[in-house]
Amino acid sequence: MNQPDSEILTLDEVAVYLKAGKKTVYRLAQQGEIPGFKLGGTWRFRRSELDCWIAAQIA
Numbered sequence: 001m002n003q004p005d006s007e008i009l010t011l012d013e014v015a016v017y018l019k020a021g022k023k024t025v026y027r028l029a030q031q032g033e034i035p036g037f038k039l040g041g042t043w044r045f046r047r048s049e050l051d052c053w054i055a056a057q058i059a
Contacts, residue, residue: 007047014045018054 011029014036015022026043029036035049 009045009047009050011043011045014043014050017047017050 036045
């Protein structure tokens with residue numbers, strides 16, 4: 001059972017979560033500007049890490 005903090009998101013889900021375009025999220029991930037990792041050639045993101053990244057961006 002996944003806890004909301006450790007939920008793994010796809011690139012499409014992150015785009016919706018951040019209200020950003022998929023290409024923007026992909027570019028940020030490729031450049032290492034947002035926390036993410038590749039699993040089987042596709043980007044995955046932990047919601048908890050994204051939340052920390054968002055907090056750091058607005059601080």
